[in-house]
Amino acid sequence: MPLLFSITESILNFSAEINRILGRYEGLSGEKPQPKLRRLNRIRTIQGSLAIEGNSLSLEQITALLDGKRVLGPKKDIFEAQNANEAYEHALSYDPFSVKSMLEAHQFLMKGIIADAGKWRSGAVGIMKGTQVSHIAPKAQFVQGLIKDLLKKLRTSKTSPLITSCVFHHEFELIHPFSDGNGRMGRLWQHVLLTRFHPAFEFIPIESIVRDDQRGYYAALEKSDTSGESTAFIEFMLSAILKGATEFIGDLRVEPMDANARLRVARDHFDSNSFSRKDYQSLFKQISAPTASRDLQLGVAENLLSREGDKATARYCFVEPKDLENKSKSSYDTKNQRNVAEK
Missing domain, CATH: 1.10.10.10 (Winged helix-like DNA-binding domain superfamily/Winged helix DNA-binding domain)
Known part of the structure; x- marks a missing residue:
């Protein structure tokens, strides 16, 4: 079955504007952003993704933690921040279409937090909305095959990775391949896919933008689940990507390239x-x-x-x-x- 989505006017407009900003970035000095900005955006990425899952650490606490300072906070939250930093540090080394790389990333992300870090789930799982089960994920024995098929579709798709990375994120959450950490992994792997598409995405903290509109994020996921295709979620994520890219290009202070x-x-x-x-x-x-x-x-x-x-x-x-x-x-x-x- 092909990737299920429709190309709407909003998707076309968001994609065109994002590509325009990427073109502006290419026309600048070509140097990576200053280390201070790169570090800040990495920390914003980590804090944003973790906060969506209920991690209580602030931007300042995660900054101090990664500076090697002692931070007061729940042990689990501290582990999550340290693990997320390590997982994102390896982002450029992952093969975005490799099951092996995906399992390795989950191992980095969840080690010391769950016993089956880096392994597919072995049991049934449902996605809750309040006290109600809103989605029953596929049976565990189908997980690896579904992920392999999804990655193959991404690799062979002729559609822009701006769009297919969003489709991946949605379908990954539907498959829910791990016992825990699926939200973080979905966001991390979209980051990996986007970074492969354009190097500027290494420095754009999309997760921070999503954190600021968690209600919209979950509403878009639910709307796409209900419709049976990823269109609504693509529109939401492209709007977040555009906002992140706009902020990023505004923070740069570089001269045009000669x-x-x-x-x-x-x-x-x-x-x-x-x-x-x-x-x-x-x-x-x-x-x-x-x-x-x-x-x-x-x-x-x-x-x-x-x-x-x-x-x-x-x-x-x-x-x-x-x-x-x-x-x-x-x-x-x-x-x-x-x-x-x-x-």
Whole structure:
């Protein structure tokens, strides 16, 4: 069965605006946000996700805890904060389409809190609304197969990850694959999916935005459960993502990128791998093909890049510092040999 959702005008508008903000971020210096802002947003992410589940620790308490200071609070809440920090620290290393990575993340998130951390649930579970059971999750023996199928659909989907990450979040909560920690895992894994889609999401505290509208969050989940498709939840989450992205871009204090700044970012991205002009332009979606060509010509002229082929077939590769030294030495030796011959 395919992923179930409809593309509404709201979804299109939210997606377009989020992509516009991501384009603005790409057009800035390309440097990661300042460490202070990165740390603050990580802590906001952790505190927001935990608070949704009833954790009592404040932003200030979690900050102090991660600074190694003693914090007064329930032992379970302290464990949850320490575990969440570790789980999010590993976010870039997870394969978002891997069951193994998902279980590893749950182990980080729930170790010392539940006995079956990092394992699928073995019993039946229902989702409560007040004193009433609002949803009966699938039987335990079907959990792994359902998660594998969901991850496969995400991996092969042609729809924007902005949308499919929201679909995942909703369907994950319906499957409820763990005995505890499902809400935190759903939010963490959407973070992982979004970070794979665009690196800016490493620094955008969407969980904090969701915490500020928990009623809307649960209402959107319930509405999607009732309708049998994820549309309402996608609309809610995209609005939260847009708000988080807007705050994030407003907090940055960086200058627009020039050719040299783009080349520095490209060096970090491509490392020693060869790439085409099209590859370079896909890294900086806001620049034109002629601008990309001028950047690459500058890189070649300044001995930052080597080039093989010509025009449409050209491939580029960043020159390692030792290669530059060898080139300089070779040029110096050739010049000396020429001078000796002339004498």
